[in-house]
Amino acid sequence: VYANGVAADAAELVSPSALRQPFVIGRVSGGTASGKTTVCDMIIQQLHDHRVVLVNQDSFYRGLTAEESAHAQDYNFDHPDAFDTEQLLECMGQLKRAQPVNVPIYDFKNHRRSSESFRKVNASDVIILEGILVFHDQRVRNLMDMKIFVDTDADIRLARRIRRDTVERGRDVSSVLEQYGRFVKPAFDDFVLPSKKYADVIIPRGGDNHVAIDLIVQHIRTKLGQHDLCKIYPHVYVVQTTFQI
Numbered sequence: 427v428y429a430n431g432v433a434a435d436a437a438e439l440v441s442p443s444a445l446r447q448p449f450v451i452g453r454v455s456g457g458t459a460s461g462k463t464t465v466c467d468m469i470i471q472q473l474h475d476h477r478v479v480l481v482n483q484d485s486f487y488r489g490l491t492a493e494e495s496a497h498a499q500d501y502n503f504d505h506p507d508a509f510d511t512e513q514l515l516e517c518m519g520q521l522k523r524a525q526p527v528n529v530p531i532y533d534f535k536n537h538r539r540s541s542e543s544f545r546k547v548n549a550s551d552v553i554i555l556e557g558i559l560v561f562h563d564q565r566v567r568n569l570m571d572m573k574i575f576v577d578t579d580a581d582i583r584l585a586r587r588i589r590r591d592t593v594e595r596g597r598d599v600s601s602v603l604e605q606y607g608r609f610v611k612p613a614f615d616d617f618v619l620p621s622k623k624y625a626d627v628i629i630p631r632g633g634d635n636h637v638a639i640d641l642i643v644q645h646i647r648t649k650l651g652q653h654d655l656c657k658i659y660p661h662v663y664v665v666q667t668t669f670q671i
């Protein structure tokens with residue numbers, strides 16, 4: 427019952443998850459192949475009793491034209507302009523308002539987005555936004571309740587990248603090394619590393635750091651609990667006032 431004597435909808439009082447805003451972890455900017463995905467997967471596993479979604483900044487790569495694709499070796503995929511940040515902001519805004527969104531599907535082999543299919547992402551308690559440059563744009567940073575930087579040794583990242591790009595992304599070793607020296611490493615120094623200052627938490631050794639991941643999960647659980655309370659308390663408070671009057 428509200429102060430004016432109107433009965434509140436029972437569901438409004440007992441269903442905090444329907445009312446609360448999702449907790450956004452802006453997350454896990456690190457260098458290429460730093461183990462961001464591993465860290466996110468571990469956080470998701472530990473939060474199995476909550477609705478958690480992972481949104482990858484890679485999904486918002488601009489698709490290349492046929493002409494650009496023919497010269498893909500000259501294209502800088504590590505520059506902030508390679509991403510459609512406006513679309514990313516739109517999707518994240520919708521998810522924050524607890525609305526479902528269609529996230530594009532990006533193909534690293536052809537440097538294109540799928541024209542037919544999308545991944546439908548539903549409203550959730552926790553949204554993890556992962557990518558190499560998620561701290562670059564201030565508007566994207568402002569969406570985040572917590573920012574994590576995965577700090578992994580450059581040699582380990584390069585070794586992982588060679589393995590990953592040759593096995594999963596249809597590249598050969600010499601093209602990976604050429605791209606690394608020409609674009610990936612300079613962009614890391616110019617854009618990724620300077621964005622580390624925005625992180626709330628820096629995780630050394632990526633997915634091997636179980637203590638850091640446990641602490642992060644504990645913090646998210648605390649925050650989700652507080653979200654519940656601050657949404658329920660106004661109703662509880664009003665009910666009490668009515669009785670006191």
Ligand code: CTP
Nearest residue numbers: 458459460461462463464503504534537558610
């Ligand atoms: N990239 C590419 N070709 C494209 C698009 C992107 O080679 N058509 C590369 C960019 O050079 C960029 C990298 O993909 O450096 C971004 O993906 P990365 O962060 O390496 O992948 P993740 O899976 O997020 O890495 P991890 O989870 O291991 O940190």
